[in-house]
Amino acid sequence: MSSLLSDLINLNLLDITEKVIAEYIWIGGSGIDMRSKARTLSGSVNDPSKLPKWSYDGSSTGQAPGQDSEVILYPQAIFKDPFRRGNNILVMCDAYTAAGEPIPTNKRHNAAKILSHPDVVAEEPWFGIEQEYTLLQKDVQWPFGWPIGGFPGPQGPYYCGTGADKAFGREIVDSHYKACVYAGINITGINGEVMPGQWEFQIGPSVGISASDELWVARYILERITEIAGVVLSIDPQPIKGDWNGAGAHTNYSTKSMRNEGGFEVIKKAIGKLEKRHKEHIAAYGEGNERRLTGQHETADMNTFLWGVANRGASIRVGRDTEKAGKGYFEDRRPSSNMDPYVVTSMIAETTILQKP
Template identity: 45%
Template sequence: MTKYKLEYLWLDGYTPVPNLRGKTQLKEFDAYPTLDQLPLWGFDGSSTKQAPGGSSDCVLKPVRHFPDSTRKNGILVMCEVMMPDGSPHESNKRATILDDEGAWFGFEQEYFFYENGRPLGFPESGYPAPQGPYYTGVGYSNVGPVAREIVEKHLDLCLDAGINHEGINAEVAKGQWEFQIFGKGSKRAADEMWVARYLLQRLCEGYGIDVEYHCKPLGDTDWNGSGMHANFSTEHMRTVGGKDYFEALMKAFDKNLQDHIAVYGPDNDKRLTGKHETAPWNKFSYGVADRGASIRVPHSFVNNGYKGYLEDRRPNSQGDPYQIASQILKTISEVPTEGSAMKQAAE
């Protein structure tokens, strides 16, 4: 028998942005456990804004597990929060979202490294040289001595965990970086994004650095905000598509603009201003290779007969990928296709 260190992860009840929480228990198993072997566990919901003090018990239900290479016999256990009677807690968005394994999502998570209350690499007062050389930059003056070490270690931790990490790059502002996660199905993609966020934040503890996910941390200045662009496709979009279907889809996105903005992350009005290649938050647009549109349409999509994937550039870096993916699927379901799994799920 081997004792495994099980790090149970969950999202708390803070709004508008939940925090990741985690605690460890040790359990003995004959071999690396299956998901079904991982027990339910409890926590004090009164300390996470998920229960009153007089009835504070909440339940953690394992839904995914990942190897944790930072610990001997370590496992990261992504959980849903449940009530004692077995029903989903009201903060448990994962349990109620629309999902479809044929829907593929690629999230581009932007963020800032912060040290002593300022973006990593910023001087103690004022600002560094203007934006320009930092995006995909190399060299000490552009990325500093620590950031690349962190993102490289984070990449390896994600790959060790089996997370479908697809890339990293330095972003437009100094101290700003991005990583990409791809998954088939909204729950799978979002699970892996949340666990990747957890691994990054935990890694940064050892450097005395915070991860700042706010979409416009430097306010109304000439410095970029942070997004979490959502690349998406369905089986129908990849295999059938067509211009008529695409145009109907864009009309559905236009009609549901407010529903999308409501779940695409708080303070998006501070980021989606029409500046810095962003679409205004209250106006829907789309365009081929247009970084300033709400939906960027790749050349490959048009050249392939309006088949492939699209990129929604409006979700921001604080957004909950569960809700973002679900809202995209809900809108797509308004343009149903005969016999599609998503049509049946929506009905």
């Protein structure tokens, strides 16, 4: 990039204007692709309800027919923009018809209903989501750092690994980490994963719907950074066939009752409720998950419901600390890397809090 272009990208608007740029982000027709476009605002805005609604051509994103293509964006959450910086912002939106009905791919609307239910709010649900992903070489769709058409050595040295032959893409991962902290996302960590070219970041614990807003914006930021680096981001649950770990989005969860004395009994009851709705949860936990949940590679078979303390081959894992303290949280290991966090978090809350036995 020429130095002039670089200077222009890094221009500080604060010196000369009150105006700010808002990048409106939404989820496209596949349910996992992310779209965005920007507009100029006359000044800083900190409250999403004070931002203007906006429209886009839904026929170009697979979300509306050509003869009635207008879809309306409702701003829902604001983050600082790590790309434009200054007072510029990223805005997470959800999408509605002109009549005000949520469009079918708007999963946030229903999630917000469940997570704002008085019984759910009283329980203060905390979610911590572990997003695994794979970096792919742009022109060959083969994992980053792998020899083209060939395979690296077997799994073992790569998990949390260090070194040019073990860690592929650390600059991307570190850039993403800092960009998320800058944006105001509650990102709690990163690590190299078991398959080379695969990494993970963790969001949370965050309360209610904010965990999902943060995860979606963190995905968006990662997609933008990989775009700059000329690398492709994959959140496919099993990008490479064979003896390689898949990618999940393990979802850690607790309620106020689980965090208080006697919480372990509450956790066991909640797990019992999850077992009864296992099929429904699996159906909603991401596309292609059957390629990952085989019972191999630190997963339970998708047709089996298992829970255990410190067991990574279980559907639900309870940590040793939780067992010892008699209170805490549990981890749902079933969601796939491409799951919609709005669907998963609201469903866990609905099953464990609102479903009466």
